[in-house]
Amino acid sequence: MSGLPIFLQPALARALALGRAHAVLLSGPAGLGQLELARALAKAWLCETQAAGQPACGHCPSCHLVEQGSHPDLRWLMPAALRVELGFEEAPGEGKAKPSKEIRIDEVRGLQSFTQSTSGRGQAKVLAIHPAEAMNTVAANALLKTLEEPGSVLRFVLSCGAPEELLPTIRSRCQTLSLSVPEPALALAWLREQGLGEADAAALLRLAGGRPGQALQWARAGLGADRLAELPQLMLRGELGGWEALGPTLLVDLLGRLAHDQLRRSHGQEPLYFSAAHLPPPTASARLQRWATELREARAKGEHPLVPGLWMESLAAQAQRALKSDGRPAAADKRPALHSTL
Ligand SMILES: [Zn+2]
Known part of the structure; x- marks a missing residue:
């Protein structure tokens, strides 16, 4: 489970226990680490040495490719604004349109060849959507068809901070994993690992309502x-x-x-x-x-x-x-x- 924050490890075990679910919805208030959890789940599904239902080995070629962000069988669907914020792409230059906060239909359509092709490395193929509520209705409807007829190798992991904003038809095609605020002791231990002092970790975790990802954002x-x-x-x-x-x-x-x-x-x-x-x-x-x-x-x-x-x-x-x-x-x-x- 290399790299996965300890406070997310119980949630990963629960997600893996869902077995062969073809679509998993990680649902809970934003700031609980949905992105990291989605990546760890995709990595486990794609891992080439671990048995099904186990966390990724972290050493095989597939695991390395996921970590480098270059696995041919893993695709991320996220709003352009978030891709810029996370450093996946450059901010548009002066005078260019601002990156969108929505996941748009052309981005969903652009995945067609990925979802219809066979797996590059012979394991699964994974489409990760973060956060799923950023899809506008048109985009969500376009995704629905793929979600309904995923083929034999395609699996989905959707993260969601506002499940009520998701189309019910999307929700109903996923197995939902409800995330809640982690044990304070685990959250504090992780914040200290990130370099926060005892008093800062405690005060910021409280300010963040127990959400360690958000506490770290305040600290930074x-x-x-x-x-x-x-x-x-x-x-x-x-x-x-x-x-x-x-x-x-x-x-x-x-x-x-x-x-x-x-x-x-x-x-x-x-x-x-x-x-x-x-x-x-x-x-x-x-x-x-x-x-x-x-x-x-x-x-x-x-x-x-x-x-x-x-x-x-x-x-x-x-x-x-x-x-x-x-x-x-x-x-x-x-x-x-x-x-x-x-
Ligand atoms: Zn592996």
């Missing part, structure tokens, strides 16, 4: 336990300087989690993502609700803010308005907070 963007601990106080002062390096998506996601936690606390519940010790007393839930809505709108604009500096300023002002006990982004609020009156 420069977040750690210390910065997380100071974020709520910075927001109270309306200061977001230096946080733009996270990028709009992660930043808005982070603030969304802060809003979510404060909303929970305004209803007397424990926070999920942040430590209560670092949070200011919650303000009125209507105000926090409004902030959550503002953040959803900010997410839509954030990918291409017209004026990034202004966009950041408005994020900071919204956060301060929502978190400060008097509701006004006043610079000098010297009064003691009277939370009981809210």
Whole structure:
């Protein structure tokens, strides 16, 4: 199982126990490692020395080809934007169309000769689709026919972070493997293997709702336990300087989690993502609700803010308005907070 994160190994064993299933759907919230799991499953199916139902040997020519990304019997179907993000292809140059976030029909049609040919190395042939919900309806319908009549050697592994967005006809032709958040001890051990310190791993895993892949993404963007601990106080002062390096998506996601936690606390519940010790007393839930809505709108604009500096300023002002006990982004609020009156 070389290379597969330890927290995914129980899931791989369950996927292999499905036996000769011709299509497996790896289903669970995004950020659980679906891509790595799909690759490990494809590798096991294509391995030339291991018995069926066993993980890949990791040493045979087929295993090496999967690792190098050049196996003739393995094809990946993923959105162009994701291929660029993962480094499988170059970003388009200036003035070119932005890479699509959808899997399009021409990409599905382009697989025809692959799905209809015989296996190059005489084992199985595997089509991996990640994430399957990125297929638009036309593309999904085009795939359906192949999924219904796969021939004798073709197998599918589909990963999916939002099963409700998949066509039911696609879902029903797959054996579903439900993925859940891994054991915290396994997730933490893996994060430490990736070079995170104990405190950072714990804080980021909590922030990510237990999803280790996402915790690592936060870490690589420069977040750690210390910065997380100071974020709520910075927001109270309306200061977001230096946080733009996270990028709009992660930043808005982070603030969304802060809003979510404060909303929970305004209803007397424990926070999920942040430590209560670092949070200011919650303000009125209507105000926090409004902030959550503002953040959803900010997410839509954030990918291409017209004026990034202004966009950041408005994020900071919204956060301060929502978190400060008097509701006004006043610079000098010297009064003691009277939370009981809210
Ligand atoms: Zn092998």
